[in-house]
Structures are given as structure tokens and as C-alpha cells.
Amino acid sequence: MTSPRSAKVVLRLASDRTKNPLADSGPDSMTRQAGVAGAGPGIRQERQQGARGQAPEMLSLRIMATTDVHANILSYDYAGNRPYFGQGLAQTASLIAAARAEVPEAFLFDNGDFLQGSALADLAAHDRRKRVHPVIAAFNALSYDAATLGNHEFNFGIGVLERALQHARFPVVSANVLRERGPGPLQDGTFVPPYTLIERALPDGTGRMRPFRLGVLGLTPPEILRWDREHLEGRLDVRPMLEAARAWVPEMRRAGADLVLCLAHTGIAESSGGLDSEGLATEIAAIPGVDVLVAGHSHLVFPHRAAALDPRIDPVEGRLAGTPAVQPGHAGSHLGVIDLVVRRDGVGWVVARAQVRAISVSEEVAGLSSGLIRRNAALLRHAVGNDHRAALAWTRKPIGSTGRAMSTCFAQVSDVERCV
Numbered sequence: 004m005t006s007p008r009s010a011k012v013v014l015r016l017a018s019d020r021t022k023n024p025l026a027d028s029g030p031d032s033m034t035r036q037a038g039v040a041g042a043g044p045g046i047r048q049e050r051q052q053g054a055r056g057q058a059p060e061m062l063s064l065r066i067m068a069t070t071d072v073h074a075n076i077l078s079y080d081y082a083g084n085r086p087y088f089g090q091g092l093a094q095t096a097s098l099i100a101a102a103r104a105e106v107p108e109a110f111l112f113d114n115g116d117f118l119q120g121s122a123l124a125d126l127a128a129h130d131r132r133k134r135v136h137p138v139i140a141a142f143n144a145l146s147y148d149a150a151t152l153g154n155h156e157f158n159f160g161i162g163v164l165e166r167a168l169q170h171a172r173f174p175v176v177s178a179n180v181l182r183e184r185g186p187g188p189l190q191d192g193t194f195v196p197p198y199t200l201i202e203r204a205l206p207d208g209t210g211r212m213r214p215f216r217l218g219v220l221g222l223t224p225p226e227i228l229r230w231d232r233e234h235l236e237g238r239l240d241v242r243p244m245l246e247a248a249r250a251w252v253p254e255m256r257r258a259g260a261d262l263v264l265c266l267a268h269t270g271i272a273e274s275s276g277g278l279d280s281e282g283l284a285t286e287i288a289a290i291p292g293v294d295v296l297v298a299g300h301s302h303l304v305f306p307h308r309a310a311a312l313d314p315r316i317d318p319v320e321g322r323l324a325g326t327p328a329v330q331p332g333h334a335g336s337h338l339g340v341i342d343l344v345v346r347r348d349g350v351g352w353v354v355a356r357a358q359v360r361a362i363s364v365s366e367e368v369a370g371l372s373s374g375l376i377r378r379n380a381a382l383l384r385h386a387v388g389n390d391h392r393a394a395l396a397w398t399r400k401p402i403g404s405t406g407r408a409m410s411t412c413f414a415q416v417s418d419v420e421r422c423v
């Protein structure tokens with residue numbers, strides 16, 4: 004990780020630091036940042052070529068993603084009344100800062116299941132004041148570019164979700180959750196916009212800034228109608244994810260997307276044949292026009308080292324049906340990073356190269372100084388500090404006492420089914 008090859012990246016970090024308030028200024032961090040988020044040989048080489056006169060019709064961009072954050076912001080276990088390491092956006096923030104500092108342009112996305120899962124979220128759901136939801140405040144602080152809705156966004160009802168989304172300074176998209184079903188997906192009245200186009204200027208090989216539009220599509224598991232029936236029955240409808248994606252991807256192209264990223268809140272079924280919508284990521288990745296995909300929901304990590312039974316899955320390179328794809332664990336345990344080199348092909352842009360990584364917090368942040376971790380998390384502490392203190396006061400409050408011995412041995416058993 005600190006091989007001579009990364010030395011050039013370290014130098015880049017020094018010049019990029021002024022752009023990135025989250026980046027640390029110490030020499031320790033420079034080395035670690037190159038290590039934890041340094042692009043692999045292929046992408047790094049491409050970038051260096053760009054600086055020296057890369058073909059003008061090539062652009063490089065970095066996509067970062069989290070998924071299934073489940074309201075784990077400040078790395079605190081409210082149920083156990085203790086801080087924990089290895090999860091929580093407060094620690095992922097160090098990976099995000101490092102990954103951003105390395106490249107001229109990076110996009111940050113969340114793949115759903117962010118609004119439920121900790122005391123922070125439980126408390127916020129019952130707070131009817133017009134305050135910014137702590138998870139939305141955290142995403143705003145980290146400057147997320149877009150997010151999609153997972154199944155757990157609906158756990159507290161539509162009102163809580165709508166109030167939370169009001170304060171999001173980033174688009175939240177889902178193409179298959181409907182307020183009103185039309186004759187076809189393109190005529191549906193969707194609950195939130197089906198997709199967004201993010202326009203950025205990216206430097207080409209000559210250093211000229213080129214406008215580039217990244218299209219971001221969101222997909223939500225249709226099972227929400229069953230899992231949260233008490234909140235959604237008669238109020239929302241859902242289309243199958245594949246049906247919505249097949250209709251909206253070409254529409255996004257027509258609307259000007261240069262590349263299509265799919266935020267799919269669904270897992271990766273390791274064997275082919277099943278069409279369970281909790282494991283549809285490979286099927287979605289195979290849809291023509293889907294260029295990059297973020298999977299989620301199952302809390303697993305992809306790429307990984309284990310073999311896959313489905314021949315369409317390349318677990319080492321991070322490909323699903325040939326499409327670059329990442330699944331960054333859960334609760335901020337990993338940051339998904341997809342580095343793309345795109346080239347002009349006729350009238351459009353296509354992926355020429357991709358490198359996919361799921362960077363582990365417990366493996367990579369462990370070596371950072373506590374001071375650096377704190378500095379990288381400062382924006383989050385500022386954004387959700389009041390909510391955190393309220394959650395601590397709430398969960399530390401005694402609710403009674405008993406003289407009988409009690410076991411928490413099976414406390415999680417009945418929760419498992421609903422809490423993926």
C-alpha cells in the first residue's frame with residue numbers, strides 16, 4: 004500500500020488538499036490516503052497519461068457508494084451504550100475524504116436503507132418538529148450526489164419519509180415506487196423522481212473541461228408493499244424492478260445521459276435461475292444501457308474472493324453480466340469505489356476501463372490516527388451532534404428494574420427476518 008508506485012498519488016494529494024476540507028494535513032494521512040484509496044495500476048496509469056496528453060476523447064471519473072447505512076452515523080452502539088469501531092459513516096468519512104482527494108471529480112451515492120436502524124432514526128421518526136432528519140443532515144454534510152430508496156425507508160410511514168426528504172440537498176430517485184400507475188412505466192406517477200442527470204465538467208486528455216452527464220436510476224424492492232403494508236396499502240404501488248429499469252434506462256439515454264448508473268436496492272444472487280427481487284442485481288446489470296451498478300440490501304460485500312456459482316458473476320473483478328458493480332456492505336462498513344475511464348464512441352460515451360473495489364473500514368481506517376478520524380468526522384459530529392446527545396439521553400434512561408435474572412440470548416431472533 005505504500006509501494007513506490009503510490010508515491011505520485013501522495014504528491015497529488017498535497018496539491019488537492021485545498022479542495023477538500025475533510026482531508027488531513029499530516030504526513031501520516033498522506034501515506035494512508037494513498038494506500039486506502041489509491042486507484043489501481045490501470046486507472047492510475049490512465050490518469051497519468053491524461054496529465055501528459057491522454058487521448059482527448061477519454062475522461063476519468065470516480066463513483067463512490069455506500070449502502071444499507073441504517074442510520075449508523077457516529078459509530079455508536081446505542082443499545083449497548085458504547086462506541087464501536089468498523090462501522091458508521093463517521094469512519095467511512097475517512098475513506099470518502101481520501102478517495103475524493105485523489106481525483107479531480109468524484110461522485111458519492113447511497114443505495115438505500117438509510118432511514119432506519121439505530122436509536123438516532125427511531126427518535127427522529129417520532130420528532131414532528133421541522134428539523135432536519137439526522138441521516139439527511141449527515142448525507143448533506145458529506146455532499147452526497149444522489150440516493151435511492153430501500154425498503155426500510157418506508158418503515159415509519161410515508162409522512163416521516165417525506166418530511167425527511169424535504170431537507171435533502173441531493174436528489175432521491177426511485178423508478179418503481181408509484182403514487183399512480185400508468186399504462187406503462189414511463190407514464191407512471193412516481194413517488195420520487197425515477198432518475199436524475201448530474202452534469203459535471205470533467206477534464207479530458209488535453210486538460211479541456213468537457214460537460215458530462217451521469218444518469219442515476221433508482222430501484223426499490225417491490226416487497227415494501229408486503230413488509231410495510233400498514234403504511235402503504237392503498238397509498239403507493241410498486242412495479243417490478245426489471246420492468247421499470249428496462250423502460251427507464253433507454254429513456255435516460257434519450258434525455259441526455261452519457262452513462263447510466265443504477266442504484267439497485269437488491270442483492271446479488273450467487274446462483275443463477277432465481278428471480279427473487281431481493282437478489283436481482285445481476286439481472287438488472289444485464290439490461291442493455293446499464294453501465295455501472297451499485298447493489299445492496301443483503302448487507303454483503305462485492306467484489307470478494309469467493310467463487311460464484313453464476314457464471315455471469317465475476318467476484319474478483321467486480322462484474323455482473325460484464326457490468327462493473329459494487330456492494331459496499333452495510334452500516335458504513337465499506338466504501339464502494341468504481342473508477343471508470345470512458346471514451347467517446349461515435350455519438351456517445353462508453354466504459355473503456357473500470358476498476359471496482361469495496362474498501363473496508365475495519366481494515367483501512369484501523370491504521371489511521373484517532374486525530375485524523377476525528378477530523379474527517381467533524382462535519383458529521385457537527386451535523387448530528389444534538390440528535391446523538393438526545394439519543395444517548397433517551398437510551399440511557401432507566402425504564403424500570405427487576406430482581407429476576409434476564410437473558411438477551413434470543414433478543415435478535417425474531418428481528419432477523421425483517422431486518423435485512
Ligand SMILES: [Zn+2]
Pocket residue numbers: 116153154155268299300301423
Ligand atoms: Zn433492504
